Amino acid sequence: MDEEDQTSEGFEGTYGEGFADIDHPTAAEINAGLNISCALTTDITLGWTDRDTDDTRGLCDDSNVATPTAKNYEGQLNVFLDRDPNKVDPSIYNDVMRLFKKPLRAGYLVQRISKHPVRDPSAVNTDWVTIYKFLSGDPNVINDATAPLQLQPTFYAQGQSSDGLVQVGSTGS
Secondary structure: OOOOOHHHOOOOOEEEOOOOOOOOOOHHHHHOOEEOHHHEOOOOEEEEEOOOEEOOOOOOOOOOOOEEOOOEEEEEOOEEOOOOOOOOOOOHHHHHHHHHOOOOOEEEEEEEOOOOOOOOOOOOOOOEEEEEEEEEEEEEEEOOOOOOOEEEEEEEEEEEEOOOOEEOOOOOO
16 A cells, blocks of 8 residues: 555445546446445445525416436445554555545545445446545544553545445446
8 A cells, every 4th residue: 555645545335546437437446445434333424415406486486396407425434453563464544644644635436225344346337336535634533441552533524525326347328
């Protein structure tokens, strides 16, 4: 993992560098990222929120209107950390710490639908995903003596996301 350019890493989480077409991702583009699924707690927020709306009424409207405009999405992850951040042995927890230890790193969070991260770790054509572009925020450490050590990065939406659920390997229509 190149700590100087963490945008080249990948989330399911995959945290990755990008897509030729965010509405038609390939399995190779998703699998190029770092799959952080097994480092995540179940207490995460990733997804769409209410769209912005415009309530400008037309001359012939006899009721209020709400015209959807911009999409909105949010992300906050809780990830387990290794108690030994200098551990030499491979550790997904330390990989995630290195990925998010510095704020303001651009990347994409990919959420795969209905696939178990251990039984089906790699994305394949026909998988359904949502993709969101973020800047990582400041890494808050949750240090509770009665719980495992955790990192809680908040993510800042960067105005690029898939058009709802999209199918991996699709060519569009």
